[in-house]
Amino acid sequence: xxxxxxxxxxxxxxxxxxxxxxxxxxxxxxxxxxxxxxxxxxxxxxxxxxxxxxxxxxxxxxxxxxxxxxxxxxxxxxxxxxxxxxxxxxxxxxxxxxxxxxxxxxxxxxxxxxxxxxxxxxxxxxxxxxxxxxxxxxxxxxxxxxxxxxxxx
Amino acid sequence: xxxxxxxxxxxxxxxxxxxxxxxxxxxxxxxxxxxxxxxxxxxxxxxxxxxxxxxxxxxxxxxxxxxxxxxxxxxxxxxxxxxxxxxxxxxxxxxxxxxxxxxxxxxxxxxxxxxxxxxxxxxxxxxxxxxxxxxxxxxxxxxxxxxxxxxxxxxxxxxxxxxxxxxxxxxxx
Numbered sequence: 102x103x104x105x106x107x108x109x110x111x112x113x114x115x116x117x118x119x120x121x122x123x124x125x126x127x128x129x130x131x132x133x134x135x136x137x138x139x140x141x142x143x144x145x146x147x148x149x150x151x152x153x154x155x156x157x158x159x160x161x162x163x164x165x166x167x168x169x170x171x172x173x174x175x176x177x178x179x180x181x182x183x184x185x186x187x188x189x190x191x192x193x194x195x196x197x198x199x200x201x202x203x204x205x206x207x208x209x210x211x212x213x214x215x216x217x218x219x220x221x222x223x224x225x226x227x228x229x230x231x232x233x234x235x236x237x238x239x240x241x242x243x244x245x246x247x248x249x250x251x252x253x254x
Numbered sequence: 255x256x257x258x259x260x261x262x263x264x265x266x267x268x269x270x271x272x273x274x275x276x277x278x279x280x281x282x283x284x285x286x287x288x289x290x291x292x293x294x295x296x297x298x299x300x301x302x303x304x305x306x307x308x309x310x311x312x313x314x315x316x317x318x319x320x321x322x323x324x325x326x327x328x329x330x331x332x333x334x335x336x337x338x339x340x341x342x343x344x345x346x347x348x349x350x351x352x353x354x355x356x357x358x359x360x361x362x363x364x365x366x367x368x369x370x371x372x373x374x375x376x377x378x379x380x381x382x383x384x385x386x387x388x389x390x391x392x393x394x395x396x397x398x399x400x401x402x403x404x405x406x407x408x409x410x411x412x413x414x415x416x417x418x419x420x421x422x423x424x425x426x427x
Contacts, residue, residue, distance in 0.1 A: 155309030222394050
């Protein structure tokens with residue numbers, strides 16, 4: 102009677118309990134899925150200008166327009182972006198010309214009227230390099246844009 | 255060992271074992287819950303740090319048509335006029351950005367920030383429309399500084415556009 106009880110207790114502690122391991126691994130998988138999605142949403146990393154004020158993004162629909170300085174200065178397609186020495190991406194997709202950017206903005210606005218256009222401009226750019234991007238957004242029907250800035254204390 | 259002593263020892267052992275089992279199996283198993291809560295905690299800490307590093311300045315893209323004509327709200331003669339105020343920006347001779355705004359003429363960005371921070375914190379200020387008009391060679395970072403100064407002063411209706419031909423003489427006298 103007593104012996105059976107001891108072996109019974111033993112058998113419950115035999116082997117590794119996999120439940121916490123599976124829990125943690127599943128949480129890690131979800132974590133990396135979410136972080137991976139966020140990382141792609143951020144698009145091309147550019148040094149942002151700093152500002153001490155600003156609002157957080159509240160809109161559900163977002164279009165990220167990244168304006169980066171062209172590193173090599175090489176002209177590839179002869180578009181206006183080439184003449185300005187910039188590369189423009191809409192939601193991580195390279196825009197070869199203005200028409201492409203306008204189409205991307207228009208498509209997003211058709212999807213959701215309150216789409217927020219986030220302009221992530223390199224802080225070393227001149228306004229003349231950003232302005233055609235703003236003009237394209239305006240042409241596509243955007244009423245406003247949001248300039249992404251780095252939080253400053 | 256006598257039978258009495260063995261029984262006594264067994265009963266003590268059995269009692270300890272039962273107590274052990276009792277403490278081990280009392281209530282729900284907290285280990286998986288604690289694991290998950292810790293991972294969730296780390297997740298939210300990481301995303302908070304991730305999301306908190308930047309924020310946004312909203313700017314309208316003004317259109318020439320239908321802009322600046324709505325003066326119906328301007329009944330109080332002492333109120334700040336509601337037609338858009340232009341902030342003209344240009345690069346100065348030494349490469350520094352200069353700003354023309356109200357009585358400021360080709361003043362530095364710092365002077366503009368000081369001037370705009372004098373605006374009263376009132377309803378009129380929050381309804382004020384400001385259009386930033388930078389020349390092409392103005393650094394984008396300075397445009398953002400001017401925009402942030404307007405936001406900090408309580409001017410929330412900020413637009414950004416290229417200067418028109420009629421603005422250019424005011425910027426480059």
